[in-house]
Amino acid sequence: MSTEKQLLAEIEHYRQLLNEKAKTNPLPSAPMVCFSKKLDQLLNKYNNLTRSLPPQTRHLE
Secondary structure (H helix, E strand, O other), rough: OOOHHHHHHHHHHHHHHHHHOOOOOOOOHHHHHHHHHHHHHHHHHHHHHHHOHHHHHHOOO
């Protein structure tokens, strides 16, 4: 699996986790902030990666 696809899978995992945890945890709670920061890091990493790739090699689904 490519780095880009791995990042997308991890982003989706943390997005779902954050949404699920939000049902039972207040948004400013420590676990929510931690999950949110991790998701932000992954999104920034993905953004930086895709900016460096030629358009025809980017994963589009």
